[in-house]
Amino acid sequence: MSNLLTSESLQGRTLFAIPKKGRLYEKCLELLGGADIQFKRQHRLDVALVQNHNMALVFLPAADIPRFVGEGNVDLGITGQDMVAEAGDRVSSLITEELPLGFGKCQLQVQVPEASTSLKTVEDLVGKKVATSFDFLAGEFFAKLDAKVNEARSAKGEAEVKTKIEYVGGSVEAACALGVADGIVDLVESGETMRACGLHAIDTLLSSQAVLIRPTTPHKRSDTDLVNLIARRLQGVIAASKYVLVQYNTQKENLDKVLKITPGRRAATVSPLDDQGWNAVSSMVLRSDVANVMDALEAQGAHDILVVALANCRI
Numbered sequence: 001m002s003n004l005l006t007s008e009s010l011q012g013r014t015l016f017a018i019p020k021k022g023r024l025y026e027k028c029l030e031l032l033g034g035a036d037i038q039f040k041r042q043h044r045l046d047v048a049l050v051q052n053h054n055m056a057l058v059f060l061p062a063a064d065i066p067r068f069v070g071e072g073n074v075d076l077g078i079t080g081q082d083m084v085a086e087a088g089d090r091v092s093s094l095i096t097e098e099l100p101l102g103f104g105k106c107q108l109q110v111q112v113p114e115a116s117t118s119l120k121t122v123e124d125l126v127g128k129k130v131a132t133s134f135d136f137l138a139g140e141f142f143a144k145l146d147a148k149v150n151e152a153r154s155a156k157g158e159a160e161v162k163t164k165i166e167y168v169g170g171s172v173e174a175a176c177a178l179g180v181a182d183g184i185v186d187l188v189e190s191g192e193t194m195r196a197c198g199l200h201a202i203d204t205l206l207s208s209q210a211v212l213i214r215p216t217t218p219h220k221r222s223d224t225d226l227v228n229l230i231a232r233r234l235q236g237v238i239a240a241s242k243y244v245l246v247q248y249n250t251q252k253e254n255l256d257k258v259l260k261i262t263p264g265r266r267a268a269t270v271s272p273l274d275d276q277g278w279n280a281v282s283s284m285v286l287r288s289d290v291a292n293v294m295d296a297l298e299a300q301g302a303h304d305i306l307v308v309a310l311a312n313c314r315i
């Protein structure tokens with residue numbers, strides 16, 4: 001295979017857009033590995049041919065992926081739900097959110113200096129300056145708020161006010177300290193960045209996580225079977241990360257009680273043990289519940305409780 005990537009080498013290939021850097025990048029690579037999508041990304045190249053499928057990966061800024069997917073330039077993409085919303089109704093109406101991916105979880109929040117005595121609610125920011133990289137969503141949010149506040153103001157004969165949305169490309173949290181803005185709209189996960197900058201959140205515009213997206217109307221070039229196959233594989237990897245398999249032995253007289261604790265997704269598998277009076281049980285359990293489930297099983301007399309991680313699954 002030639003090392004040179006040209007539009008000809010992409011011809012006929014299904015195109016899958018992946019964030020080229022940032023918070024979602026590493027997780028996306030793990031996901032692709034789990035789905036056995038094999039590729040080598042050459043230094044400085046934002047396109048990589050997939051070796052075991054008629055597919056190419058295109059590494060793009062997370063913010064551009066909704067538009068490329070919506071307009072059918074690529075057949076599949078991963079980005080944040082925040083980016084889909086920020087792309088606006090025209091683009092998001094062209095996109096189907098195929099699968100929430102369970103990582104890149106964060107919230108888009110309005111933040112103001114914690115020490116401020118005059119800025120306590122979002123209404124206090126009306127007519128002031130707000131810095132953000134999400135100028136569409138923040139613009140929509142404050143336009144509605146402006147309208148509400150202005151209705152009350154006009155009833156009192158007061159002049160209209162308009163909140164000024166100031167676009168900044170990054171390090172948004174610095175805007176208040178630098179005097180560029182009175183408040184900001186930015187993403188919060190742990191809240192560490194916000195607190196380190198002396199800010200606190202006073203409202204939430206949306207909650208977001210990474211999502212697999214595809215064009216609602218596939219491009220005529222698109223290989224729908226391959227797109228569906230990849231989506232199913234990714235779904236398997238995500239499900240495997242959410243669940244574990246719990247296996248244990250129980251006396252038959254306790255079976256009803258332990259099956260209430262581990263009912264399984266469809267039903268638990270119950271097998272005889274080579275010891276009359278005992279059964280072996282295996283059941284899928286949400287990873288986040290597993291410690292509580294083990295405690296409860298032990299309290300009901302279950303023995304030899306094992307938790308097995310799933311490398312992959314189809315459910």
Ligand SMILES: Nc1ncnc2c1ncn2[C@@H]1O[C@H](COP(=O)(O)OP(=O)(O)OP(=O)(O)O)[C@@H](O)[C@H]1O
Pocket residue numbers: 019021022023024061062063079080081082083103104105106169170187188189190208209210
């Ligand atoms: N702190 C965070 N925790 C979890 N997910 C986040 C966090 N910050 C951002 N994200 C998610 O990752 C996406 C990409 O954000 P990121 O800050 O990595 O952007 P980027 O594309 O690297 O751009 P830039 O570095 O220029 O800001 C966001 O749209 C959001 O969905």
Ligand SMILES: O=P(O)(O)OC[C@H]1O[C@H](OP(=O)(O)OP(=O)(O)O)[C@H](O)[C@@H]1O
Pocket residue numbers: 022023170171172173186187188189190191192193194
């Ligand atoms: O609540 P926290 O866990 O502190 O995360 C929030 C921070 O993460 C994102 O920025 P990132 O670190 O990705 O860099 P950026 O500012 O360059 O976008 C976001 O813009 C916040 O600054």
